[in-house]
Amino acid sequence: MFLKDLASFPWTEKYRPKYLADISGQEHVVSKLKKYVEKKSLPNLLFAGPPGVGKTCCAVALANELFGEYYNQNFLELNASDERGIGVVRGAIKDFARTIPHNTSFKIIFLDEADSLTSEAQQALRRTMEKYTGTVRFILNANYSSKLISPIQSRCSLYKFRPLKKEDIVQRLKYIVSKEDVSISEDAITSINDISEGDARTAINILQSAASTSTNITVEDVYLVSNVAKPQEIVGLIESCLNKDFLKSRELLYKLLFDHGLSGEDVIIQIYKRIVSFPEEKLSLTKKIKIIDKIAEFNYRLVEGANDRLQLEALIANIMLINEK
Ligand SMILES: Nc1ncnc2c1ncn2[C@@H]1O[C@H](COP(=O)(O)OP(=O)(O)O)[C@@H](O)[C@H]1O
Ligand SMILES: [Mg+2]
Numbered sequence: 001m002f003l004k005d006l007a008s009f010p011w012t013e014k015y016r017p018k019y020l021a022d023i024s025g026q027e028h029v030v031s032k033l034k035k036y037v038e039k040k041s042l043p044n045l046l047f048a049g050p051p052g053v054g055k056t057c058c059a060v061a062l063a064n065e066l067f068g069e070y071y072n073q074n075f076l077e078l079n080a081s082d083e084r085g086i087g088v089v090r091g092a093i094k095d096f097a098r099t100i101p102h103n104t105s106f107k108i109i110f111l112d113e114a115d116s117l118t119s120e121a122q123q124a125l126r127r128t129m130e131k132y133t134g135t136v137r138f139i140l141n142a143n144y145s146s147k148l149i150s151p152i153q154s155r156c157s158l159y160k161f162r163p164l165k166k167e168d169i170v171q172r173l174k175y176i177v178s179k180e181d182v183s184i185s186e187d188a189i190t191s192i193n194d195i196s197e198g199d200a201r202t203a204i205n206i207l208q209s210a211a212s213t214s215t216n217i218t219v220e221d222v223y224l225v226s227n228v229a230k231p232q233e234i235v236g237l238i239e240s241c242l243n244k245d246f247l248k249s250r251e252l253l254y255k256l257l258f259d260h261g262l263s264g265e266d267v268i269i270q271i272y273k274r275i276v277s278f279p280e281e282k283l284s285l286t287k288k289i290k291i292i293d294k295i296a297e298f299n300y301r302l303v304e305g306a307n308d309r310l311q312l313e314a315l316i317a318n319i320m321l322i323n324e325k
Pocket of ligand 2: 055056057112141
């Protein structure tokens with residue numbers, strides 16, 4: 001499996017959309033970006049939103065459509081967290097900004113993870129943005145736009161990216177499957193979508209891992225390669241807690257931790273998600289709230305480095321106690 005993984009280029013890159021028309025979802029963003037291409041003019045942009053939803057894809061496709069064969073000379077992609085802070089602004093950005101655009105009136109600097117810049121670096125970036133307004137456009141990428149200083153925010157048009165919809169993820173996965181030598185069941189596609197929570201990068205990575213273990217991908221394959229338990233397994237664990245069956249609950253928990261090799265944090269987050277959506281006739285809202293409060297406490301302990309097995313057993317015990325009252 002490992003050799004095959006190393007040999008195959010990541011599908012996330014292989015199937016990175018080259019044109020705006022190939023981008024799934026994010027219609028509100030894509031339609032505006034197309035207008036910039038038509039007019040051949042661009043303000044500074046700020047792309048905000050969760051990972052894996054097409055922020056980098058949009059920047060790359062936009063530059064590709066604007067610059068065509070002059071893409072390499074006019075587009076610079078940088079990651080602010082690579083060199084942490086001021087170095088990247090003083091070095092690479094200034095060097096690139098200084099040179100004249102090729103066969104176009106402006107160049108684009110795409111700065112990924114701009115929200116990880118220190119405020120000192122952001123001030124330097126702001127000055128660079130001002131100095132080169134004539135010839136350089138910035139596209140800043142951030143998970144949280146609020147982490148950017150306001151003079152930068154006010155110099156950019158803000159575009160908010162959203163998690164992708166089920167139909168968009170499904171369509172993208174089916175497209176990739178049609179190009180590769182694999183087949184996949186409808187259920188398996190649905191489970192990849194459930195696990196990915198609107199993140200296409202995660203979805204495509206799961207698909208590729210599953211394809212490296214099987215050419216006919218089933219739900220089982222999907223759960224085998226992702227660090228997520230099947231929803232029924234988590235629901236089963238919660239139900240046996242609610243039925244006060246401590247030994248069975250413990251057995252189910254061990255299965256998740258030791259057979260599936262999930263981390264304590266993986267398990268606790270999934271318990272949380274299932275508790276939230278648990279039917280109210282089986283678990284009252286008051287009890288739910290108390291359990292969520294406990295989950296948060298135990299999650300904190302795990303993050304601080306406490307023992308996975310012990311903490312999860314204690315959480316199970318707590319769910320039982322809360323249900324008893
Ligand atoms: N909207 C989308 N349409 C098509 N593919 C996408 C989309 N969003 C993400 N992807 C896929 O996921 C990968 C990561 O997307 P990317 O744009 O880098 O995410 P981010 O929002 O974190 O910048 C891409 O290489 C592409 O294969
Ligand atoms: Mg990105």
